[in-house]
Amino acid sequence: MVPFLDLKAQYHSIKPEIDAAIARILESSQFVLGEAVASFERDFARYCSTEQAIAVNTGTSALHLSLLAAGIGAGDEVITTPFTFVATVAAILYTGARPVLADIDPKSFNLDPANIERAISPRTKAIIPVHLYGQPADMDPIMAIAKRHNLIVIEDACQAHGAEYKGRRVGGIGAMGCFSFYPGKNLGAYGEGGAVTTSNPEYARTIRMLRDWGAEKKYQHQLKGYNYRMEGFQGAILGVKMRYLEGWTEARRAHARRYHQLLAGGEVRTPAAMSAVRHVYHVYTVRSAERDELQQTLNAAGVQTGIHYPVPVHMQPAYSDLGYGPGDFPHAEAAAQEVLSLPIFPEMTEVQMLEVVAAVASRRLTSVAKL
Numbered sequence: 001m002v003p004f005l006d007l008k009a010q011y012h013s014i015k016p017e018i019d020a021a022i023a024r025i026l027e028s029s030q031f032v033l034g035e036a037v038a039s040f041e042r043d044f045a046r047y048c049s050t051e052q053a054i055a056v057n058t059g060t061s062a063l064h065l066s067l068l069a070a071g072i073g074a075g076d077e078v079i080t081t082p083f084t085f086v087a088t089v090a091a092i093l094y095t096g097a098r099p100v101l102a103d104i105d106p107k108s109f110n111l112d113p114a115n116i117e118r119a120i121s122p123r124t125k126a127i128i129p130v131h132l133y134g135q136p137a138d139m140d141p142i143m144a145i146a147k148r149h150n151l152i153v154i155e156d157a158c159q160a161h162g163a164e165y166k167g168r169r170v171g172g173i174g175a176m177g178c179f180s181f182y183p184g185k186n187l188g189a190y191g192e193g194g195a196v197t198t199s200n201p202e203y204a205r206t207i208r209m210l211r212d213w214g215a216e217k218k219y220q221h222q223l224k225g226y227n228y229r230m231e232g233f234q235g236a237i238l239g240v241k242m243r244y245l246e247g248w249t250e251a252r253r254a255h256a257r258r259y260h261q262l263l264a265g266g267e268v269r270t271p272a273a274m275s276a277v278r279h280v281y282h283v284y285t286v287r288s289a290e291r292d293e294l295q296q297t298l299n300a301a302g303v304q305t306g307i308h309y310p311v312p313v314h315m316q317p318a319y320s321d322l323g324y325g326p327g328d329f330p331h332a333e334a335a336a337q338e339v340l341s342l343p344i345f346p347e348m349t350e351v352q353m354l355e356v357v358a359a360v361a362s363r364r365l366t367s368v369a370k371l
């Protein structure tokens with residue numbers, strides 16, 4: 001059996017420190033925000049090379065508040081990708097703005113800058129590139145387009161903690177970066193969590209207010225805000241896990257290199273790392289024209305896999321009112337049919353990796369046997 005990820009193995013590798021951090025929260029009784037969260041914010045900002053990080057309760061809230069801090073609302077348009085988790089598009093809708101979608105580059109699975117340019121209208125206010133699977137979007141042309149059209153760039157870095165584009169950490173390239181600490185993300189809480197990174201003091205101040213009912217001083221509400229505060233436990237846990245993030249990221253990258261070697265020339269197309277990026281392999285996603293059969297073969301062999309994502313956002317029933325339909329984003333639609341994410345997690349062993357690769361190779365034997 002090879003699990004898709006193993007959160008329990010990771011907990012056991014750092015159990016004494018985690019247990020002590022949780023005990024400190026219990027003793028301090030700072031259950032919401034508090035010193036552990038503030039300390040994590042400082043560590044995470046340093047990690048992303050930004051002036052500030054503002055901790056919130058989910059990655060979705062991070063996206064929502066970044067858009068609000070950028071002044072986005074009804075009548076505005078925000079450009080993003082259809083090949084993402086629905087939260088990216090949902091957060092735009094929360095503000096009252098209209099999500100405008102642009103197709104991906106099929107090699108990187110990220111927004112193709114040429115398609116962004118075509119989607120710009122006089123109402124466009126912002127672009128949300130998603131660093132999908134842990135690989136940075138092509139930020140230089142995206143920032144150049146934004147500059148030319150006076151648009152704000154908000155990075156959806158929910159899958160890309162520690163990823164780099166031309167030596168710069170994601171989350172610090174656009175005006176704001178949004179991170180999720182959902183348990184399965186590269187830096188995961190033991191519950192929900194998220195953060196916005198920024199070096200703009202005005203955005204940071206607005207987001208700090210909005211996450212806590214729009215108040216800078218208790219019961220003095222300057223803005224109509226939300227309850228998007230991070231819990232003390234999550235701040236304390238993330239503070240411990242931060243110290244291991246670089247090691248875990250390097251382990252993911254080493255596993256990806258090993259997969260590339262072992263799978264080269266075989267049944268599936270391995271993911272392409274673009275030049276000048278540090279891909280952090282939140283997931284290791286291969287492509288196959290016989291994706292569903294491959295997934296069944298792996299499942300029968302006890303190898304857990306995932307599909308990120310089987311239906312692009314514009315083809316989800318809930319988002320049919322965006323006005324798009326089948327055929328509008330051919331690269332995203334083709335990817336949705338063909339992608340399969342193989343197990344990758346820092347604690348993965350060589351034996352587990354060989355088991356996955358053998359199961360992928362057995363698929364070829366099955367198809368040959370059928371001829």
Ligand SMILES: *Cc1c(COP(=O)(O)O)cnc(C)c1O
Pocket residue numbers: 058059060061084085087088130156158159179180181182192193194
């Ligand atoms: C996980 C994720 C989100 C949402 O984060 P939550 O913490 O689950 O709210 C947004 N965008 C992308 C690309 C994600 O992977």
